[in-house]
Amino acid sequence: NAGVTQTPKFQVLKTGQSMTLQCAQDMNHEYMSWYRQDPGMGLRLIHYSVGAGITDQGEVPNGYNVSRSTTEDFPLRLLSAAPSQTSVYFCASSRSPGDYGYTFGSGTRLTVV
Amino acid sequence: GENVEQHPSTLSVQEGDSAVIKCTYSDSASNYFPWYKQELGKRPQLIIDIRSNVGEKKDQRIAVTLNKTAKHFSLHITETQPEDSAVYFCAATSYNNNDMRFGAGTRLTVKP
Numbered sequence: 330n331a332g333v334t335q336t337p338k339f340q341v342l343k344t345g346q347s348m349t350l351q352c353a354q355d356m357n358h359e360y361m362s363w364y365r366q367d368p369g370m371g372l373r374l375i376h377y378s379v380g381a382g383i384t385d386q387g388e389v390p391n392g393y394n395v396s397r398s399t400t401e402d403f404p405l406r407l408l409s410a411a412p413s414q415t416s417v418y419f420c421a422s423s424r425s426p427g428d429y430g431y432t433f434g435s436g437t438r439l440t441v442v
Numbered sequence: 443g444e445n446v447e448q449h450p451s452t453l454s455v456q457e458g459d460s461a462v463i464k465c466t467y468s469d470s471a472s473n474y475f476p477w478y479k480q481e482l483g484k485r486p487q488l489i490i491d492i493r494s495n496v497g498e499k500k501d502q503r504i505a506v507t508l509n510k511t512a513k514h515f516s517l518h519i520t521e522t523q524p525e526d527s528a529v530y531f532c533a534a535t536s537y538n539n540n541d542m543r544f545g546a547g548t549r550l551t552v553k554p
Binding site: 360371372377388419431435 | 478
């Protein structure tokens with residue numbers, strides 16, 4: 330049981346480049362989400378999904394896309410990276426976030442230059 | 443939407459002392475309040491949670507209290523140890539709400 334697996338761990342992008350952050354979980358959780366963590370601002374929700382084929386926006390969705398084709402995978406796409414997207418990104422999953430809390434992945438540190 | 447405020451932003455205590463971190467929330471519908479610990483360079487991990495049907499919950503040296511009327515909840519760590527040094531986050535949500543909001547975090551340093 331690997332839990333929540335994120336790749337890559339580190340990434341440097343140039344402004345305007347695109348990339349996909351991968352997230353997979355093996356706990357059969359219906360709920361998955363992406364957060365970004367910036368100093369002094371805690372964790373802010375980007376997008377979330379309550380099941381395969383269902384996604385919705387969180388607090389800071391602009392500049393990011395998601396899809397959920399399977400229960401296990403929830404990739405986050407940056408279409409045209411900007412320096413403001415420099416952050417640490419965490420994927421999280423839960424059986425029910427309002428009842429059991431989250432299991433987080435190990436994070437991706439992204440730098441956009 | 444929900445807004446969670448957390449204080450203090452930094453907290454330094456001597457080993458063996460107690461530490462208290464406080465959070466307030468804005469949405470009276472919130473009924474689930476987890477706390478996460480994040481060690482340097484690591485992922486946040488759930489350490490304790492409380493639901494609105496109870497006022498206090500304990501797990502060894504950590505406890506959480508909830509005041510629904512005042513809309514605030516607190517994390518209490520007793521007999522602190524150096525390994526308690528980390529950033530602690532509070533959060534609030536409700537059972538049917540998929541948007542969990544986090545506080546900005548408290549950096550706790552326990553001095554040996």
